[in-house]
Amino acid sequence: MLKKTWVIAATVLFSSALVTAPATAADTVARPCPQLRLSAGWYGGNAGKIQRVIDERGRCGGHRGARPVAVFDWDNTVVKNDTSDQTIFWMLRHDKVLQPRGADWRTTSRYMTDAGANALHDACGTDVKPGAPLPTSRNVRCADELLSVRKNAKTTAGAEVFDGTHNHRYMEASYAWVAQLNAGYRPSEVRAIAAAARLDALRAPIGATQRVGSHTETAWIRYYPQIKDLIRTLGKAGFETWVVSASPRETAEVWAAGVGVPPSRTIGITSLTTNGRFNGHLAGCGGIADGEDAIMPYIDGKRCFINKTVLGIEGAAQLDQAPEARRQALAGGDATTDITMLGDATGVRIALNRNKDELMCRAYDNADGKWAVNPMFIQPLPALARTYPCSTAAYENADGSHAPVRRADGTVIPDQRDTVHG
Incomplete structure (x- = not known):
């Protein structure tokens, strides 16, 4: 009887020690983060740079709190062609x-x-x-x-x-x-049109007209295998992945399903409806009212709709850069329309090289070391014969005029050579 009592007491004490023992760094690591399967398709050290952000920010690696966010442009970022x-x-x-x-x-x-x-x-x-x-x-x-x-x-x-x-x-x-x-159509009808166009484009051989x-x-489109693999890996690592497109939302929704991004995490040009049919006007953001047709997911507008839809920020503050802790950890894009969304990313910024001036000026300047420039995965462009006019005219002002591209500290980015290409 005495021996039995001692065993029970020892068991309770041991269990209590397990419960009350202070957590160590090793205890917070849930499991190794999933790895990119197609890392060989990335340029230089880009796959390693991306993987480090996945390992550091992913919930698989013990990260606590809100799920880390990743955002991708669509056309020529997740797929080849538009x-x-x-x-x-x-x-x-x-x-x-x-x-x-x-x-x-x-x-x-x-x-x-x-x-x-x-x-x-x-x-x-x-x-x-x-x-x-x-x-x-x-x-x-x-x-x-x-x-x-x-x-x-x-x-x-x-x-x-x-x-x-x-x-x-x-x-x-x-x-x-x-x-x-699309004015006059119902949303379901626009999705059906997009689905039919998608089917034809995926069936057409590469190079078809x-x-x-x-x-x-051009008659064909293909998903980039490397980006599809990245989005899959991000999902397994606990990231919340969004598509942010300057295409109509219904079109983006149809295509985004192909990489597992649902309509609830797809941002595109949002059209307003009257009696269930599109009326030709657009949703607002950043204090710009619905129907003013003055903003969409484009350059600073992409930041606005990310802040509004992903982060839940309200009013005019949607146009401001969100606090660093709330912003996307990873972003991918291919054109100047993506530049603000990419610049807001706190971990890594993937720039697929399509020779777009402002984007490539900032990506090649790489002032904070967080940019990852990559040739397009299908039919990459050759080296650009000229330099990017960063110091004179690569930045587009709000009125459509052009100016030098400046860093966050106000200094002008010098002209850049095109060094990462097919």
Whole structure:
């Protein structure tokens, strides 16, 4: 009996010691963080730089508190080629662009010039009633005019389609117009169009082309295996991964599902509805009201919608840089539209090289050592023959003019050579 009592007492004391013993650093490590499977596809030491952030910030490594955030642009960042382009191409080839209200193209954008509206009116005519599909598969002139707006923001005769009065750090009128062109459709119908265009683009062989109006256009898109692997690894490491695109939200949602990012974590141009149908106006952010059509996920607008949707910041403060502890740990992008979102990342900033001036100026300058420049994983560009004009004209001001690119301390970034390429 005495022996039994001693055993019980010893067991209680031992158990108590286990419960009350102070935690060590080793105790906080849950398990090794998952590793990138396709690390060999990354340039130089980029995979190691990315893996260190995963190891340090991932919940797999014992990190406590809110889940770390990663944000990715979509077109030419997660996939090769542009999903909005392919959606517009598909719409033009399948008669899915609707005649605007009153056959007046000014209703499709508050920034549209008379020259742009008149060119579209003349090319597409008034025979089709408002809200009905234009026969762009047969009316080559109409298809060409619409295509010119999408690709060049100019008429086929070379006139400017948008007046440039918008804030060029908050939005790009020609990008917004792609979403506004969906006016009259239900969200589910726009997703169905995007899904059909996606299927065709993924089925087309790499290098395939298609006829759109009188033009020959790219017909294919592919997911980058290395980025898909990175997003998978981030998920396993406990990161909350978001897509932040300057494409219509519905298009981004359809494509993002292919890498496991759900609609609830997909940010794109958000169109407003009336009676369940898109009305041609856009959601606001940063104190800019819904329907003012003055901001979208573009340059500083990407920060705004991340702060609003991901971080829950309210009001005008959505346009300000969030406190460091709350910001994304990792970000990936390929163009100047991503520069503010990338700059806000506190761990690593992945820049896929598409020769975009402001982005590459900041990435090559690499003032804080957190940039990871990588050639595109499919059909990377060769070395740029010129230097990036960082010291003179690579920064786009809010009014559309250009200026030197400056570091956070105000000093000017010198011109940069293109050193990471295919």
